Amino acid sequence: MTVRSKRSDLAAAALTLLLAWLVIYPIVIVAADAAHPSAxxxxxxxxxxxxxxxxxxxxxxxxxxxxxxxxIPLAFLFEWFDFxxxxxxxxxxxxxxxxPPLVGVIAFLFLYGESGFIARAVxxxxxxxxxxxxLQGAVAILLVHAYSMYVYFYxxxxxGLAKLDVSMLEAAQALGADRRAxxxxxxxxxxxxxxxxxxxxxxxxxxxxxxxxxxxxxxxxVMTTQIxxxxxxxxxxxxxxxxxxxxxxxxxxxxxxxxxEGDDILVALGKGIAPRPRPIRRASVRWLAAGAxxxxxxxxxxxxxxxxxxxxxxxxxxxxxxxxPVINFDNYRRLFSETERLRPLWNSLWMASASxxxxxxxxxxxxxxxxxxxxxxxxxxxxxxxxxWALPGTVFAIALAITFSVHAPLQLRFVLVGTAVILPLAYLxxxxxxxxxxxxxxxxxxxxxxxxxxxxxxxxxxxxxxxVTLPQLRPGLxxxxxxxxxxxxxxxxxxxxxxxxxxxxxxxxxxSSLRLAETGVAAAFGVVLMLVSAVVLGVGARR
Amino acid sequence: xxAFLQIQAIEKRWAHDVTIGPISxxxxxxxxxxxxxxxxxxxxxxxxxxxxxxxxxGGRIAVASEDVTTVPPAQRRFGMVFQHYxxxxxxxxxxNVGFGLQGRGKGDEGRVEQKISEALALVDxxxxxxxxxxxxxxxxxxxxxxxRALAPEPRxxxxxxxxxxxxxxxxxxTRHELREVIKRVGITTVFVTHEQxxxxxxxxxxxxxxxxxxxxxxxxxxxxxxxxxxxxxxxxGRANVFRGKAARALGxxxxxxxxxxxxxxxxxxxxxxxxxxxxxxxxxxxxxxxxSDDQERFEVMAEPDAAKVGERVxxxxxxxxxx
Numbered sequence: 001m002t003v004r005s006k007r008s009d010l011a012a013a014a015l016t017l018l019l020a021w022l023v024i025y026p027i028v029i030v031a032a033d034a035a036h037p038s039a040x041x042x043x044x045x046x047x048x049x050x051x052x053x054x055x056x057x058x059x060x061x062x063x064x065x066x067x068x069x070x071x072i073p074l075a076f077l078f079e080w081f082d083f084x085x086x087x088x089x090x091x092x093x094x095x096x097x098x099x100p101p102l103v104g105v106i107a108f109l110f111l112y113g114e115s116g117f118i119a120r121a122v123x124x125x126x127x128x129x130x131x132x133x134x135l136q137g138a139v140a141i142l143l144v145h146a147y148s149m150y151v152y153f154y155x156x157x158x159x160g161l162a163k164l165d166v167s168m169l170e171a172a173q174a175l176g177a178d179r180r181a182x183x184x185x186x187x188x189x190x191x192x193x194x195x196x197x198x199x200x201x202x203x204x205x206x207x208x209x210x211x212x213x214x215x216x217x218x219x220x221x222v223m224t225t226q227i228x229x230x231x232x233x234x235x236x237x238x239x240x241x242x243x244x245x246x247x248x249x250x251x252x253x254x255x256x257x258x259x260x261e262g263d264d265i266l267v268a269l270g271k272g273i274a275p276r277p278r279p280i281r282r283a284s285v286r287w288l289a290a291g292a293x294x295x296x297x298x299x300x301x302x303x304x305x306x307x308x309x310x311x312x313x314x315x316x317x318x319x320x321x322x323x324x325p326v327i328n329f330d331n332y333r334r335l336f337s338e339t340e341r342l343r344p345l346w347n348s349l350w351m352a353s354a355s356x357x358x359x360x361x362x363x364x365x366x367x368x369x370x371x372x373x374x375x376x377x378x379x380x381x382x383x384x385x386x387x388x389w390a391l392p393g394t395v396f397a398i399a400l401a402i403t404f405s406v407h408a409p410l411q412l413r414f415v416l417v418g419t420a421v422i423l424p425l426a427y428l429x430x431x432x433x434x435x436x437x438x439x440x441x442x443x444x445x446x447x448x449x450x451x452x453x454x455x456x457x458x459x460x461x462x463x464x465x466x467x468v469t470l471p472q473l474r475p476g477l478x479x480x481x482x483x484x485x486x487x488x489x490x491x492x493x494x495x496x497x498x499x500x501x502x503x504x505x506x507x508x509x510x511x512s513s514l515r516l517a518e519t520g521v522a523a524a525f526g527v528v529l530m531l532v533s534a535v536v537l538g539v540g541a542r543r
Numbered sequence: 544x545x546a547f548l549q550i551q552a553i554e555k556r557w558a559h560d561v562t563i564g565p566i567s568x569x570x571x572x573x574x575x576x577x578x579x580x581x582x583x584x585x586x587x588x589x590x591x592x593x594x595x596x597x598x599x600x601g602g603r604i605a606v607a608s609e610d611v612t613t614v615p616p617a618q619r620r621f622g623m624v625f626q627h628y629x630x631x632x633x634x635x636x637x638x639n640v641g642f643g644l645q646g647r648g649k650g651d652e653g654r655v656e657q658k659i660s661e662a663l664a665l666v667d668x669x670x671x672x673x674x675x676x677x678x679x680x681x682x683x684x685x686x687x688x689x690x691r692a693l694a695p696e697p698r699x700x701x702x703x704x705x706x707x708x709x710x711x712x713x714x715x716x717t718r719h720e721l722r723e724v725i726k727r728v729g730i731t732t733v734f735v736t737h738e739q740x741x742x743x744x745x746x747x748x749x750x751x752x753x754x755x756x757x758x759x760x761x762x763x764x765x766x767x768x769x770x771x772x773x774x775x776x777x778x779x780g781r782a783n784v785f786r787g788k789a790a791r792a793l794g795x796x797x798x799x800x801x802x803x804x805x806x807x808x809x810x811x812x813x814x815x816x817x818x819x820x821x822x823x824x825x826x827x828x829x830x831x832x833x834x835s836d837d838q839e840r841f842e843v844m845a846e847p848d849a850a851k852v853g854e855r856v857x858x859x860x861x862x863x864x865x866x
Contacts, residue, residue, distance in 0.1 A: 447629060
């Protein structure tokens with residue numbers, strides 16, 4: 001044992017304890033407290049509980065199917081065929097990503113809701129007395145999920161297709177396989193890890209989805225909204241049982257989906273060149289594809305445009321007309337001139353920045369210990385960094401709310417609920433898997449001899465870190481950090497459980513603006529979130 | 544000849560059954576030493592111990608009588624060229640070469656620039672300062688790595704398989720250029736290789752390592768003509784090993800093992816009888832695989848038309864190594 005490895009073992013132990021305190025301890029406390037006989041009895045006897053649990057499961061499964069049905073064909077179209085506008089459209093099609101969940105939901109509300117543009121147009125076209133439909137219940141939730149989650153299948157499938165080796169397809173053809181056989185016997189098995197990855201991500205996101213069921217659910221409850229409602233009713237013991245139930249469903253779903261993942265080796269084998277996109281030969285088909293592509297892009301962009309338009313409508317100016325009669329920048333002026341309106345924006349920005357910064361530092365230390373020093377606790381550190389991803393945000397929100405509302409320093413519990421610390425802490429927990437994965441992947445690809453070369457050239461530890469390690473980790477780090485920042489900036493799941501008036505973030509302000517029928521202000525906030533998210537994600541994706 | 548770099552009973556234990564050393568070697572100022580051995584022989588570990596990337600479990604390393612055994616790599620002033628060069632991809636050629644110059648806080652900007660261009664000129668890449676390292680060919684990258692290692696004027700130069708990343712056509716030329724640059728700078732050099740030809744061509748002296756032990760060290764001729772054991776005899780150059788009756792037929796007295804190089808065997812009128820089984824033509828000569836009566840196979844290098852496949856021959860040795 002050298003001094004160096006002793007010191008890194010010590011650092012690893014400290015990091016493991018810190019992470020365990022952040023991501024496991026609160027869950028353990030909730031699980032222990034949930035073993036409360038009367039709450040358990042309530043949970044098992046009330047039919048509403050089972051209905052919500054079942055709704056969560058089937059909504060998530062159908063979301064996976066819908067997202068796959070849209071995302072996979074699109075990925076094949078854009079990766080394999082060439083038509084006018086392919087590159088631009090291929091980028092546009094990922095646009096739903098820049099809409100934070102709540103913002104996407106209110107955009108849908110303004111667009112397809114009962115007083116949205118589409119409903120108004122139909123109503124005036126057909127001279128109806130009332131709105132032609134109400135956007136509510138499971139259908140509305142699934143619509144939003146399909147819109148925002150097909151991107152996972154689209155991006156994962158495209159990445160998988162890009163990794164395919166063209167010589168493998170040629171080998172299949174040389175062995176006498178026709179197109180159909182090549183697809184089913186070569187391409188699909190090779191794509192399986194990508195497809196399962198997308199399915200897992202979609203399932204977990206749908207299971208943890210809160211905004212869509214909260215806004216559109218009405219009487220239709222899923223587990224996330226049920227938990228928050230129960231907590232708001234003051235029935236904490238029951239909320240804890242519900243939280244544990246949701247966590248169990250998440251873990252079970254993850255475990256089942258993981259089993260279908262197969263070997264990553266299959267993909268790693270293919271080192272060759274991906275097939276080049278084939279131009280569509282028949283002119284009519286080519287233009288049809290291009291037309292359909294652009295039509296789709298407009299459809300995908302409609303929520304963004306709607307949001308922008310609604311944000312320009314001053315309060316009370318739009319009543320029964322199909323299109324708003326007045327548009328100006330009043331809402332933005334109010335947003336940036338009134339301190340009380342500016343505060344949530346400022347809150348969201350600093351809390352997201354702080355949580356991302358800490359998550360980056362933890363990921364860097366973790367990456368160094370796991371990959372470089374290969375400490376004995378490396379598996380534990382890696383698992384702890386990834387764990388928050390496996391559980392819905394609501395679970396952590398409730399767990400943190402319960403753990404940190406008690407003053408018991410000997411149990412490492414402090415009263416943080418109601419302070420400015422609790423929300424950044426909750427965001428941090430959610431950010432860890434994102435920065436952790438980015439940094440670990442980048443660290444694994446980083447040739448250790450680069451750091452040794454710096455040392456042999458006389459560079460000390462800090463100069464090596466600043467001049468060699470960080471510049472090399474930058475792409476992975478930036479990708480992870482930008483995702484973490486955007487998630488924290490638009491967060492509603494943790495915020496709605498843990499905010500105080502002083503620390504309210506933008507999402508909460510959007511909800512209260514909606515409640516006061518100030519749709520313009522809500523939309524303006526949404527536009528700001530959307531723009532900041534787009535810029536941050538754009539910077540983070542730069543190579 | 545006094546030793547400039549002294550390696551004294553250096554030892555590294557990976558697990559209790561995998562041990563490198565203890566190995567002792569003295570390297571003179573300006574000498575080029577090759578560490579030659581198969582994979583897993585501990586040659587790379589030796590190099591990393593010298594560089595300071597691994598800490599020794601025993602023994603001592605000294606440069607010009609200064610003990611550097613526990614000096615960290617950054618303060619050791621040993622230059623290193625890595626197997627895959629480890630050029631910093633985010634820096635250009637000039638910044639790569641200048642990396643080791645800025646850290647030591649000596650000299651002004653102009654002096655650093657001048658040193659960079661001197662180092663690049665040394666490896667015949669003058670004017671390449673602002674090129675991206677990804678744009679360079681493998682051979683050019685190798686030279687940038689060399690210039691980068693030499694720029695801070697290290698006391699010792701270490702090279703890890705310096706030519707393994709180049710294609711064979713380029714390898715021989717680069718080898719000569721590399722030796723020429725090292726000799727011009729006059730720096731004491733240790734390099735690792737698993738190729739005997741490379742060790743012979745580049746090294747003044749060769750240390751043969753096997754399973755963590757130093758088998759023999761000496762000049763190329765020495766190793767080839769006077770190997771101390773069977774491992775060195777067979778690892779360094781082609782060798783036929785004869786035992787028992789076959790050995791006696793070639794002139795061995797006693798029970799020892801006889802090692803004969805293929806070019807030291809020839810077809811004659813008497814000697815060891817056998818049948819030619821294969822002929823491999825290599826241009827100037829041919830290798831004949833001969834099977835003796837006790838089913839032992841060995842190689843004879845001779846004129847291309849010296850024998851035919853299937854022919855019964857007698858083989859005699861012009862020079863043997865008795866072990």
